[in-house]
Amino acid sequence: MCKKEFDNIGNNPILQTVRFNPQNMRFIKFTANSTVKDDSVFGCAEFDILTVKP
Secondary structure: OOOOOOOOOOOOOOOOOOOOOOOOOOOOOOOOOOOOOOOOOOOOOOOOOOOOOO
């Protein structure tokens, strides 16, 4: 499991990259534990998964 925080995303909304160790998997679960304004709305403009062939 990999956890990543986007600490200052409200004031610095640039591209964020999270790298994982290579693993065999079929699904990725993305969970927003909190939001910038502490409300119940989560937004994401783009979410890409890049893979590498073995």
